[in-house]
Amino acid sequence: MPLPRTRGTALRQRLAELRGPEVPAKALDARALAALAANPGCKRRAILDGAGVNKTALASALGAPSAFGQSQFALTRGNAFEAKVKADGGAELLRLVHERLDRGAEPPPAGAEVPDLTAIGPEGRTARTALALREATAGAWTLLDHPMLALDVAGSPAFLEPDAVVVHPDGSWTVVEIKSFPLLDGSADPSKVGAAARQAAVYVLALEEVAARMDPAPKVRHRVLLVCPKDFSNLPAASAVDIRKQRAVTARQLARLTRIEDIADALPEGTCFAPDLPAAELTAAVESVPATYAPECLSACELAFHCRDRSRAEGAVTSLGRSVRAELGGLTTVEDVLAAARGETGDPDDPAVAALRRAAELRAEALGVSACR
Numbered sequence: 482m483p484l485p486r487t488r489g490t491a492l493r494q495r496l497a498e499l500r501g502p503e504v505p506a507k508a509l510d511a512r513a514l515a516a517l518a519a520n521p522g523c524k525r526r527a528i529l530d531g532a533g534v535n536k537t538a539l540a541s542a543l544g545a546p547s548a549f550g551q552s553q554f555a556l557t558r559g560n561a562f563e564a565k566v567k568a569d570g571g572a573e574l575l576r577l578v579h580e581r582l583d584r585g586a587e588p589p590p591a592g593a594e595v596p597d598l599t600a601i602g603p604e605g606r607t608a609r610t611a612l613a614l615r616e617a618t619a620g621a622w623t624l625l626d627h628p629m630l631a632l633d634v635a636g637s638p639a640f641l642e643p644d645a646v647v648v649h650p651d652g653s654w655t656v657v658e659i660k661s662f663p664l665l666d667g668s669a670d671p672s673k674v675g676a677a678a679r680q681a682a683v684y685v686l687a688l689e690e691v692a693a694r695m696d697p698a699p700k701v702r703h704r705v706l707l708v709c710p711k712d713f714s715n716l717p718a719a720s721a722v723d724i725r726k727q728r729a730v731t732a733r734q735l736a737r738l739t740r741i742e743d744i745a746d747a748l749p750e751g752t753c754f755a756p757d758l759p760a761a762e763l764t765a766a767v768e769s770v771p772a773t774y775a776p777e778c779l780s781a782c783e784l785a786f787h788c789r790d791r792s793r794a795e796g797a798v799t800s801l802g803r804s805v806r807a808e809l810g811g812l813t814t815v816e817d818v819l820a821a822a823r824g825e826t827g828d829p830d831d832p833a834v835a836a837l838r839r840a841a842e843l844r845a846e847a848l849g850v851s852a853c854r
Contacts, residue, residue: 492742496532499745501755506533508603509639515679516781517634518734524744525772526782531634531741534754536783542756542763545787559661563644566659566708566717570595571624571645577719578647578655578706579622586650589622598628603640607631611691614648614699623648630687634735643684653700654692656684657708664709664718674707674722681705682727686735703728744770775803809833 500506509517509530517523517530529536540547566574575589596613600606606629617623625646631638645657658681662673685701692698703725711718752766767787774788774797782788792800796815799806810833812818821827822841827834 492745495745496741499528499532499748499752499754500534501753501757504535504755507535508533509634509641511641511643511680511683512676514632514634514639514641514683514735515676515731518683518731519679519781520773520775520778521734521737523773523778525767525770525784525788528741528744528748528770529754529784531744532754535756538756539754539763539767540783540787542758542760543767543784543787544760545784545790547783547786555661559659562661562710562715562717563659565715567624567626567645571626573717574645574657574708575622575624575647577708577717578649578657581706581719581721582655582702582704583649583651593622593624594618595624595626598625603629603631607640611694614646614654614691615695617648617652619652620650622650630684630691632683632687632690634741641684641687643681646684646688647706648699651700653702654688655702656681656688656705658705659708662709663712664720665712667718667720669707669709669720675727677707678705678722678724678727679731681707681722682724682731685724685728686732774799775806776800777803808836812837 497506513530517526520526529539537547570592572589572591572593575593579586579589594617596616598606598609598613600609610625610628610630613623613625613628625648627642627644628646630641630643632641633639643656644659647655647657649655658677660673660677662669685703685705688701692701704721704723706719707722708717708719710716749769752769754763754766756763758766767784768791772784772788772791774785774792776789778785778788789800798809798813798815798818801815809818810831812821812827812833817826818837821834822837824838824841827837829835829838
């Protein structure tokens with residue numbers, strides 16, 4: 482007699498059905514998780530990412546392919562730079578950690594500990610990483626190269642792979658992010674540094690969950706090390722980045738995410754997001770999940786072009802930006818906004834309606850003066 486399915490098993494099977502038969506799951510990475518946390522109200526992205534749907538293939542099947550993502554050249558350059566930073570057992574990387582974050586400790590030796598983290602499947606690698614962190618020798622430097630961490634996201638586990646985690650001689654842990662954009666005269670593009678900090682914050686949250694299961698719990702440092710090429714060379718340079726703000730924001734946003742099982746339960750029977758489905762059926766499946774589009778999605782989500790087209794077709798004010806949407810209160814469409822500005826609809830006591838009507842009067846007055854001139 483087969484064992485009854487647990488809630489977790491039933492959810493995984495349901496998500497596999499949504500993804501499509503024989504379609505492999507696309508794992509969530511920290512970049513996607515940071516983008517998901519930045520738009521917690523989007524149920525569409527939550528369910529697609531939770532089910533492991535390949536949104537790039539889905540966007541192409543919907544006829545709205547996105548150019549979002551890194552170029553092959555950037556990936557190749559990044560991989561080559563990371564290999565250089567980690568050469569010789571990570572000696573240069575550990576030197577940078579010591580120099581930037583822990584000068585009071587003994588300098589790392591030439592042959593620091595680099596445990597083997599290979600295992601079968603993400604669950605196995607996650608367990609192996611936790612074991613390596615637990616077994617890290619006190620008083621010695623330890624480098625974990627591409628460890629695997631797990632973080633609960635809206636009721637579903639996300640497996641994350643930071644570039645490196647360093648265990649200091651005092652037992653504390655530091656996340657290391659290796660990027661291919663340059664540090665010019667000691668500083669880098671603020672937008673790229675911000676994106677790297679948000680990714681590192683996701684890793685810090687996952688590490689804190691590992692630390693919480695240990696007794697005593699090791700300290701997870703909130704200053705991470707960002708390693709980039711120096712100027713226009715291929716030499717590594719590093720900067721310490723305080724990610725306490727990004728960590729707090731990400732933790733709060735992840736806590737607000739609608740649970741994936743609640744979204745899945747609300748979907749019509751037979752809903753599937755397999756890219757090989759007929760276009761009409763696939764479009765209906767995607768549209769059955771509410772989306773919260775904003776222009777910021779264009780730099781963070783593969784489905785942004787599709788959602789933008791739908792948002793514009795519906796006249797939704799969210800296509801104008803989140804700040805505009807927040808100012809308009811209960812007016813959710815461009816048609817409602819124009820009607821309120823003309824005085825055809827809307828409560829005059831509503832501040833948004835009053836502001837729109839005043840703006841319309843000023844515009845009409847300005848146009849009248851211009852016509853007279």
